[in-house]
Amino acid sequence: MTRFVMNLCVTPRFHLPTHLLPAIRLFSFVGAMFGFLHLAATPDLLWLTVLSVLINCSIGPSVPVSDALANHYNQRNLLDYGKTRLWGSLAFVLGSTVTGKMVEVFGPQAIILLAAFGLLATGFWTLLKPSVLPENDTATQPVRPKLSAVMRSKEVLVFVLLVSLIQGSHAAYYAFSSVHWIKSGVSDAVVGYLWSIGVVVEVTMFALSRRLFGHWQVQSLFRLAALAVIVRWGLTGWSIDVGVLVFAQSLHGVTFGLAHIAAMRYIQHQPSDKLMAMQALYNAIPLGAVMAILTMVSGELYSWLQGDAFYVMAALGVPALFLTLPKNQEQNVGVTAKSAEIAQGE
Missing domain, CATH: 1.20.1250.20 (MFS general substrate transporter like domains)
Incomplete structure (x- = not known):
């Protein structure tokens, strides 16, 4: 439900291509921060619930924003969306495998640490300047349409x-x-x-x-x-x-x-x-x-x-x-x- 609300209320605000990379950086670092805070929350159920909502506030918009960035470069014929997206599936397999092995060795608390470090690594990775920056399609800033419309x-x-x-x-x-x-x-x-x-x-x-x-x-x-x-x-x-x-x-x-x-x-x-x-x-x-x-x-x-x-x-x-x-x-x-x-x- 958190992701549903965030994607309806927050994600559409990043409607310009120049918004996308800063948004991914923001959500990655904020999500990592909330992930590390989970380590101090156990076993307080109320605090865990609050942090779960907060981390989903970060993860929820990060997926469509990153897809929108890939779509932007696809529109400019700079990448093939399908070949780019397959890395998400491969990362899912690798992440699941590594997490399973880590849980066997260190216990279930390793799950939160790996998730937080993954978000942190994503944030630092996005600090690298791409060779072609996202750019707006027109010189004038388009008006953001209302989602209801x-x-x-x-x-x-x-x-x-x-x-x-x-x-x-x-x-x-x-x-x-x-x-x-x-x-x-x-x-x-x-x-x-x-x-x-x-x-x-x-x-x-x-x-x-x-x-x-x-x-x-x-x-x-x-x-x-x-x-x-x-x-x-x-x-x-x-x-x-x-x-x-x-x-x-x-x-x-x-x-x-x-x-x-x-x-x-x-x-x-x-x-x-x-x-x-x-x-x-x-x-x-x-x-x-x-x-x-x-x-x-x-x-x-x-x-x-x-x-x-x-x-x-x-x-x-x-x-x-x-x-x-x-x-x-x-x-x-x-x-x-x-x-x-x-x-x-x-």
Whole structure:
């Protein structure tokens, strides 16, 4: 809820490209400070609660702001967003592995220390001056649009609903897949491999996204992701056979990776004054509020339906398959993406 509120109220204020790098520095150092303060809080529950809210006030906006910075450089044809984003997935794997080893040796208090040092390292890393600084698109400072005005747009509402259905379908997977597989007799080692497969195909999708889907329309990318949602969660609910689960996990690169790339491409080609507002909405609603609500719903569904709860997640892909972005916006996004591809080739 903290991240949801912060992304609605604070993130849109960093609407100029020149705001982005200072914002990342601020959130990194402030987040690290709150992380280190956790060490002095144990075992006071009230103090821990306050610090948890404060650290999420820092981490919440840092994700969309860093994505917006990557989008800015992508718009200027200085980087490939997919190849840049894959480092986030690799860092997730490395961070999880290192944290697990550290906890075995030093206990769970190592988690907070590693998180705080990670934020601190990020802050110092951003002090290095990039060879090409973010710059505003125009000489005059654009007026920051009100988030409520942006949300009243039909195309934005369709976009938010579409991404909410696709990304929200992962709620039962994130919360209960390991529990379900282990209860069904799948070994802990195999469960670990299944999670690894999901991350590997996600990284591969980010690395090859431009080559494989560079000329696809955003609408087509979302439809493919929605179809993969139906197939993936349908198979996950239907069978615990390892071969079936391996195939289902291989679709993570489409249900999450390709859907995220489609969302970023859609946001990248918004008017510059709306870009940060769209980035904030994407992180606040589909990846924040909707995911939180569906995770709670998944808890009730799993206690009632067990593995059949995944069929409900599969059903979320059906309306997503038929939701259509406004025609004129979709054409603009596709044409611009193709032009950028040609420009980069030249």
